[in-house]
Amino acid sequence: MVQTKLISSLEKCFIDQKPEDFAAVTSLRMFKNERASIQLAAYDPDESDDCCSLYHVKIVGGLAAYASVHTVENIINYCPSFPTPKRTKEMDPTFLRTEPGIYPDPLAEPLRGDCMPVINGQLHTAILDFAGENLRPGTYPTTVTLTDDDGNVVGSEAFTVTVLDAVLPPQETRVTHWFYTDCLANYYHVEPWSDRHFEICENFIRCAVENGTNMILMPVFTVALDTRVGGERTTTQLLGVTRKDGVYSFDYSLCDRWIALCQRSGVKYYEICHLFTQWGANHAPKIMATVDGEYKRLFGWDTDASGDEYVAFLHSFLKSFTAYMEAKGLKDVTYFHISDEPGGEHLAQYKKNRENVDVFLKGWKILDALSDVAFYREGLLPIPVPSSGVIEDFMKEDIAERWVYYCCGPWVGASNQFVAMHAARTRSLGYQMYVYGIEGFLNWGFDFYNDQFSYDAVNPFLMPCAGYWGVTGDAFLVYPNQDGTPMESLRLRAFRQAMDDIRVMKLAESYHGKEAVVNAVKAVVGQVDFTHCVNDATQMQKMRDALIDMIPTKQRNSPLK
Secondary structure: OOOOEEOOOOOOOOOOOOOOHHOOOOOEEEEEOOOOEEEEEEEEEOOOOOOEEEEEEEEEEEOHHEEEEEEEEEEEOOOOOOOHHHHHHHOOOOOOOOOOOOEEEEOOOOOOOOEEEEOOEEEEEEEEEEEOOOOEEEEEEEEEEEEEOOOEEEEEEEEEEEOOOOOOOOOOEEEOOOOOOOHHHHHOOOOOOOHHHHHHHHHHHHHHHHOOOOEEEEEOOOOOOOOOOOOOOOOOOOOOEEEEEHHHHHHHHHHHHHHHHHHHOOOOEEEEOOOOOOOOOOOOEEEEEEEEEEEEEOOOOOOOOOHHHHHHHHHHOOOOHHHHHHHHHHHHEEEEEEOOOOHHHHHHHHHHHHHHHHHHOOOEEEEEOOOOOOHOOOOOOOOOEEHHHHHHHHHHOOOOOEEEEEEOOOOOOOOOOOOOHHHHHHHHHHHHHHHHOOOOOEEEEEEEEEEEHOOOOOEEEEEEEOOOOOOOOEEEEOOEEEOOOOEEEHHHHHHHHHHHHHHHHHHHHHHHOHHHHHHHHHHHHOOOOOOOOOOOOOHHHHHHHHHOOOOOOOOOOOOOO
């Protein structure tokens, strides 16, 4: 018989482990509008030559019609962390592993529609999800079985799913994971802004929204991010630009199509790509235009950010574009960027750029990721987005709309999306943001399938460390399926649970006040700041249970029809 066990969906199970390495889970509690997950672990100790089998996964119970199954697959992790494995263990012993090897992360559709693999001597798992629009409250006995092709049951586990008579509030936390349309065009070998490209983008945007993202980076120009000086990314510019006899005109037909796509996908906020280059704001992004009948690159690395020619273009563009967005009723949900991650040495240039665009962006929201609080103190950036590693510097300031981000770091003790981190650690971001009163989260990598500085496009399955540049997991949260749809990851699921935790906390707050909710969180997790995380699935579940217990609910045992 195959050894089976139900465990937390937060566990990352390596193929050389066994079911007994993980705590058993026998019940789930979920809200009527939430997705709840549990993980089925399967292990065959048989050492015969018949080493690999596919078993059908079947879920029986009142919620079976609302269940789905994904198998947890593995990737090659060349770079679990930045330092050597030994040094990483010394600096942060909470990493699951620090050596290169095979790590679990992608969530694949079951083979043959309903099968998971079980290989002798290896631990394999599947994630079981339960979700619906408005499930009927009650406790539902549920069974999951593994059967062979002849219908013989080789493994079976029973558990209960309780649907609480309560609904989580809408997600108010603003969330953006930067979305790279050029990477999708490159991977799928499609023409940018062809019908197929739009279709693929919509598939990925819908996935992002379903997992907590509600703000999407809008490539009015090809994004000026992670591009080597003098280099270019694949052109994915939505805005049509024409200059004739020195006068600019703009075509918004692709922008119209993009906004319509975002609206039907559930996007709430629009993040306009950066008006100046990264790491200094000294140059213009790549901007293509038809100039006196010739289509060519008009601005780029060779353009002075504050030069007369580019400033004149910006004035024409911003006057037109702000009127366009306002006419669509999107002013209050639109955010502009100046430049990504400027340092203190760039303050003067950043200030000059702000002065050149302020006349048109007055009254519009502007945010940028940075780590130097001087930009806020100088009045240059009303919505600073500091790294979680320097968040304490910004908490001392009276900032109306608080945001936070992480990217390659911080990583010692901090929450992040590295594959080698426990999923509970990724999920810890939720209670950290709630306790600190942070309203927005920014991350640079939803689907970055390039290497460093975008010299080359890479295959994320073969080079999940972005072409041997970064830590595995830093650059993207989804993998590209062959059919143009995204394949979710364990890390993306953990992030969504973090955002759902915030919704649970806000619901509990509506009954008891924030102080009581914060105290309940601290009673379970202890110290709350951005350098301490939960690294244990059981402890994370205890925190969620404590929050649920604060919310008045009726648990009726009425059957689901």
